[in-house]
Amino acid sequence: MSQAGSIAWLAAHELRLSWRDGLALMTAGRRRRAINVIIALAVFAVAMHFFANWFVSRYADVNLSADVPVLIALTGTLIVSWSLLLSQAMESVTRAFYARSDLELILTSPVSTRKVFAVRMARIAVSTVLLAVLLAAPFVDVLAYRGGVRWLGAFGVVAGMGAVATAVALALTIALFRLVGAKRTRLIAQILAAVIGAAFVIALQVAAIFSSGSLSRFAALQSEWVVAHAPGLGTAFWWPARAVLGDPVALIAVMAASAAILIGTIVLFSRRFGDHALAAAGVSSGAVRQRQRSRFRAASQRRALRRKEWMLLRRDPWLVSQTLMQVLYLLPPALLLWITFGDGNEAFVIIIPVIVMAAGQLAGGLAWLTISAEDAPDFVMSAPIAPRSILLAKIEAVIGMVAMIFAPMALLLALDSVRASVILALGILIASASSTLIQLAFRVQAKRSQFRRRQTSSRIATFAEAFSSISWAAAAAMAADGTWFFLLPAFVALAILGGVRLISPPRD
């Protein structure tokens, strides 16, 4: 047993908290779900291995003699994956700064603050590395099985990517604190995390659209210009890719450099972490003044509810960044739409399902916020308004928000093809309404701060929402293509809704 207050003791405490946090995230806080979670994870792992086998087995023979285009593709994949890790790490770091749970206990205890925060940063790094290794495992396993154990070096590279992502997230967040102060850092860091998560993918897609008019992620990376301007084969730039391919020297270099960057960052920033955490804790109790409105506005009951929902959502930057994350992915298809004007139906078939699916997913998140995460449920229920009208107002609020975001796309499309525009609008409306109905069927009282965990509170709702959106997206694509086969996915989507109605918990 380690001595109380030592680094090992603090690390054990942090690991216990991490473990319980992770478990709660997966089981939604219900113990009896643990066995279900284990089964689900096992099934997921097997499914991911099958998917990985289909996706990467053809690359198993690629070896260290690979040419520049292959190394570019591999490095591009690593950068895209790293951007997602950075996004995750930034969210973790921001949460660590602004969580007040044990801050006062820590800062009033006789333990070295620097030591505590160094361990806390290490905990974030361990979580990020574990996530990276777990997500990469199916692909690395398949490559190692098919192409030899040399591929196992990829685990070291992935771990190094997690470590560097954490170090960069820490440095970025601390830099934000110094540049814009504690008050604005939270908002900017959260939005930055969301944008970074999507940025590399979006940037590559935008580049691909401009270069070849397709959505293929690597089209831009394989262009002649990129190959011609890539660094030489002997440079350190390719070490991560070479380490993945089984170069032991490159692997050791990558891992050592990653560890040095992480340790250096922790040593450099651990003292400031406490100061910034204190500053962050002080921010939450400050007064935020709104623009002074002189008069009450007339409103029906439903309008008052809708207005309230929109106002609450607009004023929560974290929720805005979380929900708009999905909308960011729409930028490339929107761009594709813009530059392929007048090219006929083919482009529509590509973008309509993407937009319809994004609308369905966005509506699901918004529906959870408005329907399940009502901050004052008793108050609203004590008002002289029928429960049905309350629900209708909330559904209208969701559909209204989705319409506001997606209507410009449908209108833009109408300039070129009214038929495609109508199909898109109907697809958005139906997919959004379906996701909202699914959230309605599985609604449970929750807090807005639990948004991240909403998907674990009802896995059936999550899967139903995803499959419903996919089915409506497929139906919209087929309808845009002019085939009557669109009825088939539409029927599947309706069957999903029927199934949801059958298995959803009964209501009073």
Add this chain to the structure above:
Amino acid sequence: MPLVRSLMRLSTIALALRGLRKTFDRPAVDGLDLTVYGGEFYALVGPNGAGKTTTLRMVTGLLRPDAGSIVLDGIDALADPIAAKQVTAWVSDESMIYDKLTPFEYLEFVGGLWRMDPRLAEAQARELLDILGLMPHAHERCEGFSKGMRQKVALAGALVHEPKLIILDEPLTGLDAASARQVKTVLHKRVRAGNTVIMTTHILDVAERMADRIGIIARGRLIAEGTLKELHRQTGQSGTLEDTFLTLVATEAA
């Protein structure tokens, strides 16, 4: 004339509960009969788990009773809950407000839910914010407010639509002396204006000083009711409400 007005008010029944029952794992409310008159300040006291909050949640339409009837200002609350809610306000011990709204916006929202004329709602809101000392914070988001300020915003929300029956569940919990006094003053004003207040509280001194009548509830049933003097007569004691309350509850438990 004031006496006649008072007698006229008290002749109307603001709330009548008959045979009210609600069972969860065990009976929470067990055949409760209760009558509160118009213009009365009624305190409902009882030990933890006695059924006070469950009773009030049924009255406000948040819970449906298993059996019994609820009549609010002559309205059958189970048959016409919307009409009953129109004349009722509910304040819980957990302030039911929105962190991201300002008190001004919150009261505007309440006015919309109760279908008030916006000009009247605004006038009421300004008056309440002023009385409760919230005017300087009227345009600040509630997220930075103390427990007392939040509770006062919730109270303003309950009163802005001029309810006939004001139901409060532990409204003074966690309030400092100044805030508690402001809340008590506002409630007394409402009673003097002819409204009815029903309040649960664990602070027996407050019940003793504020209430016209006190109902003591235990195991989901009303075990004693009346003015402090009437309660003294029932127990044969002459001490504080606390002494009387403890005697009655101990007798019921025995």
